[in-house]
């Protein structure tokens with residue numbers, strides 16, 4: 493693969509993802525599984541975050557430890573990104589959180605930004621941009637461009653399911669941003685849904701139509 497894409501392979505992730513692909517799976521299981529998958533993925537996504545050595549004093553002695561060099565900022569793309577955020581937040585409870593709102597124009601399939609609220613210090617943070625479905629790549633690429641316009645330099649993109657078209661578009665727009673996904677599916681359909689995918693991630697998570 494000519495792009496910086498990591499497929500996080502793990503039997504638990506695969507089994508949980510298989511359950512939420514199933515059309516009959518209800519929103520309760522969908523939510524729970526998406527949270528667990530995101531939490532499991534976040535170990536790989538954050539594996540090489542830069543750390544520095546520090547000294548720490550326990551109740552009994554002084555020893556060497558480490559801490560993250562930079563703050564972590566998480567940016568879910570509204571609205572489906574909040575589903576993954578709710579899982580990742582468990583392992584990064586101190587992270588700052590911003591939001592970017594994108595809607596897809598169902599006629600043109602192009603993204604329109606309707607909301608942007610980013611925390612201070614994004615330029616000096618490790619930023620996780622989060623959206624479960626890397627479909628056309630247009631929304632996530634536009635969101636990444638918005639983060640860069642606000643000074644973000646260390647960005648990682650985290651999704652659940654990607655497809656070749658979305659990977660190509662996103663990675664060619666942002667070759668400096670590594671992509672982490674649990675699966676790469678076959679293709680996009682004529683409505684820009686991922687096949688086989690899991691349907692509309694936001695609708696399935698929020699139980700809307």
Ligand code: URA
Pocket residue numbers: 572625627684685686687689690691692693694
């Ligand atoms: N967004 C979704 O929620 N699902 C897709 O398959 C594509 C975009």
